[in-house]
Amino acid sequence: MFALIDGNNFYVSAERVFSVKLRNVPTVVCSNNDGCAVARSQEAKALGVRMGQPLHELKPLIRDHGLQVRSANFALYGDISHRIVEILRGEVPRLEVYSIDENFCDVTGIRDREAFARHLRDKVLRWSGIPSCVGIGPTKTLAKLANKAAKAGAGVVDLAEPEAQARCLATFPIADVWGVGPRWSARLTGMGIHTAAQLRDAPTDLVLKEFGVVLTRTQRELQGHPCVELEEVEPDRKQIVVSRSFGERVTDHAAVAQALATFTVRAAEKMRRRGLVAAGVGFFAHSDVFRPELPQHSASRSVSLPTATADSRLLVGMVDRLMRGRLKEGIGYKKAGVVLMDLARPEHLQGDLFAPAIVGNDKLMSTLDAINAKFGRGTAGLGATGWAKKPAWQMRQRNLSPCYTTRLSDIPRAMC
């Protein structure tokens, strides 16, 4: 039996833990670069703010309804997320961290599931300040569905029993089922399947023929047959991408190169933290797709490396060679990124018959990582990333809150 506990409007709730003036006030948190709304408080939803709505469309609401806007502060959200995981680990024997705001828990054998779910919510709220909802079901898909239903107000919904499932699925919109996206939702609706119950009861051979094994699995899960296990250990990443939209359009190729070097260093740090090495690397850079009247260009290239590496210097050098000569004059680049591919654990690497495997200078890289962990990101690094105070490509974060829980200088002070 699965329970899914999910933070309500998570990013907004995380901002509200420390910023009292945001409570009970319509609030949104933006994507990077302050582009669009990615989290909305109940009050903001009531004002009609849509998921992903561009920020510039929200100006009237900011002016007339006091809509509050915050830039995404992932250091804060990630830290609060870890705290919630630790709280839950103290309560359940098995747990899967599914996303920054969702955790699946094994609640098999618990007699009063609803009371236990209420206990989890209360404890998470008291210890972390984040309100949440709990959905319970015999499969992950049903637990997700129960969680969605719980958001309607009850806070906890238990779909362990078939009668409860039947009642809930009968009116549950197909578009809200986990694993059904906009495309499939439109096709299913066209076939007369509008609710979760109708998908559950559709002929399996039809679902298999039209949508493949993925949706067929979802159908089985809706029928109460578990097809997706609890994943207690996160599988190793296969690739790591670091990409950003720039704060403004950039025509200077040296500036794009600096941005790519910065992203490469970030990606390599993430990779080393996971104990992985890359056997391939790629980059891309696009002009501003939202300005079709401007000249457009998109550059990208990737290569396999002769030997896998986790050394930032080698990777920065590779990216620099890849991009050289691939950008066009007179193009304003708006977004770029770096991809580390074919990731593996170094102990699993295939050896090279003619050259010893060189995964890079471990001591140098671990010293670099240790310095940056102790004194803050960017304390020590590579010259190729540039040391300009404020590069043109830097993303906009006009309403960034302090890193209350992860930076000593940002710790809130209590005034007596």
Added chain:
DNA sequence: TCTGGGGTCCTAGGACCC
């Protein structure tokens, strides 16, 4: 003027092998 970032899996088709 202003529009995010980071992932995974499945499938079909082509190239190639014996």
Added chain:
DNA sequence: TCTGGGGTCCTAGGACCC
């Protein structure tokens, strides 16, 4: 007129998730 059977690997595209 007849023209096999069985397999792997890679890639691109399409779908999904948060």
